[in-house]
Amino acid sequence: MITTVTLNPAIDRSYIIGNFQLDNKYRINDVTVTVGGKGINVAKTASILGQKINATGFLGGLSGEYIKRELVKLGISTSFVNIDGESRNFTAIIDPVNKTETTVNEVGPFVTKVELTRFIKEYIKILKYSKIIIASGSVPKGVPKTIYRDMVKIAKDNNVIPIIDASGKFLEEAIKAKPYMIKPNISELRDLVGYDLKNEFEIVHESRYICKQGVEIVVISLGSEGAIFATKERVFKAKAPEITPVNTVGSGDALVAGYATALIENYTFEDAIKYGVACGTANALEKEIGYVDKKNVERLYKNIQLLRLE
Template identity: 30%
Template sequence: MQSTKTGLVTVTMNPAIDLACTVPGFAAGAVNRVAEYRSDAAGKGVNIAGLLRKFGLPVTVTGFLGTENARIFEKRFSDLGVTDAFVRVPGETRIGIKVLDPESRSTTDINFPGLTPDASHLDRLTETVARLSREAAVVVVAGSLPVGVAPEEVGRLIGVIKAQGARAVVDTSGPALASAVRAAPWLIKPNDDELAELVGRPTGDLDDLVAEARRMNAEGIATVAVSLGARGAVFVEDGQALLSRPPKVEAVSTVGAGDAMIGGLVAGMALGLPLEERVRLATALAAATVMQAGPAIKDLNAAKVLEARIEITNLQKGG
């Protein structure tokens, strides 16, 4: 059944400002000088929205944003051409500082506390998601939760999205992922660690992984993708099970690989592609993302050239 709704929405409840600075010879307890730095408005849903825009698809972004440092996000939203429906919360969106020392080849992380949305902010987000879901084909809920937001809220949001006739996609981990799975979203993409936590044991070979994915299909999750880092990913949907393997590429930064894979799956759905083509597109986009610094590829060509080198194997028995 093809949905006639075309809008795409991403929900980022816990975005962050990533501040990366290079400090040669960084030392604790001393005065350190920054040689160069960059700050980026980050968050899984924001990254996914950026990728979807490269396909020219219409995207609205929502979630929670602090009033005190919203400008960097507002600029990114306007650069990307996405509609800003973020709920503003008093205070500052969390900042994550990465201190890179080229001399010791070390990275030091300093993570600020984030926003603490209250019940009224959560209500406003629920209303926003309900309103946007009415016109949306797909709503993606991605990333971690801010302090004070219970994991069950993710499952509740999935319920709201489904009730308005949109397809829910979830990328989170731990209890929030477990809550989402109980609400049976349309697509999930755990990595192997997240899947192990979800099923309560380390998964074994590919057959075992496919069996777990099929169990989730039976519970109402249409597409279960399990990503395996450089080994690629397994996609289980509608009686089909495909293993997709990227070519060996030079990994510059794996930041955003999972986001690119989800962006590719959602774009492929929006473009009406069959499973195998969606899988090829998603795997190529993820590999292209890994080959360069930062979570966003410059253009789709980088992925296009990799598509022919993606190896897709049918894991289905007797088929």
């Protein structure tokens, strides 16, 4: 079973507005409402791909109740910890004319020490039934910067594979515990290493340096340019066929879901890379965040270009 951890879930709203302009009024018919947060996007995609999923994290208020109901409808098991605060909202404005995406992301609720302790106890229970744990996304107020590091250590102590998709100080701390895989985008990698990565050589150099610190796989998502997958021994760049994207929000989460699914299904490393990138690309063809059409995934998978860099 794959367990996803979403510490800061959200209700996602995507608005399609052609030629979106500031300081203007819009009456919108094209609205997509889904449940989200990076870990939940992973859970939704992996479930579509046929995996048994359990989703955990924090949920609060009416928004939290809605998120849980929607996940249950999708056949995803849940073991969230209830908190007093209200789960957040995430809004994306997609402009297909100017090819822009504007996002408005609420910070989220405050988590108390008692609620955090309840979550850790629940997390330890879940590990007994999990093969892979994927912890992704932002962290609500009140949760320490070591949370992902602590989750990695606990997972490894229980022989569960930990995958982390975080940023900033949370990612920096997580690396200290040597997770199996991390997946920063290029901007998050720049923040991590502290300088502007101007070319592919520098991206590969920094990714391999992280691998030397004990992370087995570093995945750098490059948007339309594909992704770089680095280990201590090998580095690959994967690029999907050119598409006309509808909504790229959640594509990195779909990539993680695809790679984890391939890992469960015992794909080779190279084929797992291609499957992950195919899922990320397939997500970009959909209005709904965290959704893929399996037919698109299979079609794209056969056409992923894989280049050995080192």
